Amino acid sequence: MSNGNARNWHASDGLVARYADGSLPEPDAWSLEKHVEGCAGCAARVSRAVHGTAAGAVLAQVRESVLAAAPVLKPAPVRQVTPEAPPAPAPPRLARLLWAVGPAVRGAWLPAVLLVAVGAMALGYGGGFPDARALLLAVAPVVPVAGVALSYGPHADPLYEVVAATPAGGLRLALTRTAAVLGVSLPLLTVAGLLLPASGAPAAAAWLLPGLALTLGSLALASFVGCRTASGVTAGGWLCAVLAPVSAAPADGAGARLAEQLSRCLDGTGTQGAWAAAAVLSTALLVVRRPAYDSLMHS
Template identity: 55%
Template sequence: MTGWHAPDDLVTRYADGSLAETDAWSLEKHLERCGRCAARVSHAVRAGAAGPALAEVRDAVLATVPEAAQSTTTTPARTTPATAAGPARTTPATAAADQVRTAAAAVPVPDLAPAVAPRPSRAFGGRLARILWAAGPAVRGTWAGAVLLVALGAVALAYGGGWAGARPLLLALAPVVPVAGVALSYGRHADPLHEIAASAPSGGLRLLLTRTAAVLAVSAPSLTVAGLLLPSSGPQLPAGPATAGWLLPGLALTLASLVLSGYLGCRTATAVVGGGWLLAVAAPLLVSTGTGLTAGLTEQLSLYFTGASSQGGWAAATVLCALLLAARRTAYDRLETM
């Protein structure tokens, strides 16, 4: 349970049935683990239109119970088990119980579902199971296979095809692979229950960061290992960047896409960031003359990835994006839920 509690207007609208369905789902999820808010909701329901009906049911049951108790004291209850000779006989105790059930059933009871606080439930499998469930769309489907295809394809081109440009091409695509993974793992198109999950207390930015962490956990090791397996630049090519040089730029671009998602939506933001990176890599190659494609790409990536100034700039961008993400965290509570 977090320190968040449902505001009074949310409790009131939930009690009178005017709260939107997605918001009601979110509140019910919170009530499973917050006894304080559950008690407030129960009190609001009793004080509302359903209060008289609840009081009537209570009075009817309380009026019937003493009569049933008196009849049981007058005639001691005993249980006659069923035998082969015939069925069990009805005793005064069972008759009293029938009277209580009949009196309660005779009172018309409206839909009182909001008045009953959900019982606390224990999550199956604990915290690890909840994390895996939340990260599910980020690691299933075709995206994880596409990451492995990119990594294995680069290795096949380098050793099977003898192409020297496999390594710089992999390093050029690596920073946008996590960005694309975030776009494919968050939103209505990726999760059939996205509106429900994103509206829950654990949704919003927390859910988006969980999916992003799952994307990075799959893409970063796969592409880094593939880069280590690829041969280094030959003597005829300029020295390329280090294999892990793309990790900090990839993290900065991923966080930048998350920040931009608060303004444009997840898919549009990732398209802008990913397209901007590919344009920044490809544009100098299109206007340059006198150098080959592989040599030009290697030189361009060395400019972006190599040196303390380049990595320091990516580190500063990462910190800035993280601060902006924290400052605008409430903007993600309804991201792509409407």
């Protein structure tokens, strides 16, 4: 990278040539691809260089095939960029962020989170159900896991293949959408738990570390089997661990048995420490498996 200060640099001719012939190291290629998203001048130079290679002929054939298959679509006029022309303004950062997190907070997931919180409140106060907090704590850790499953992958994003192939795709995009999921579900469900009577259940915030650990575990496992399968394994494992002992209890003692089982799974320094360790290990595995997210769209 050359020509300009840290805020206004442009790619050198050598860098562009190495990118076009495929000899540029992957980190430098990603950096250049990210730069041309907001620099029209460098984008035009990279485009000209790539069109001069064998890949350029293939891209031209693909473009012609796409236009032939959709004759009603007219290609937009190409704006000639000269060295003196100002670069096209990049989309506002907030707009890009909202676009990135979009699939994470739209569709059925957000109403489902509200339904869990409002439903628990209705059971606790409107239905006179004394174990509403215990039931909420049993379900809360799998809510962000479900959000992750529904926010990343071909089933969630019509432009998934295109987005995942960009420098902003892959694990970075998955983490952005996971942060959006956690940012909605963690405060909402925790506040709902605080408003419900305890009735022997653990504290309302006791599920936060387990929820984070399960979410990170799902992301790490997704690098092997995909988001939906990984989320099903982690969420199913949690629900089995919490609800299986309750199924053997008599109907009139199910609430107390659930609260007791939740105390084993959530309460205590040792238990919370184990969940924290699980979150750290999942993060470490996620870092090691980061390259797998670059090819996850092909699995």
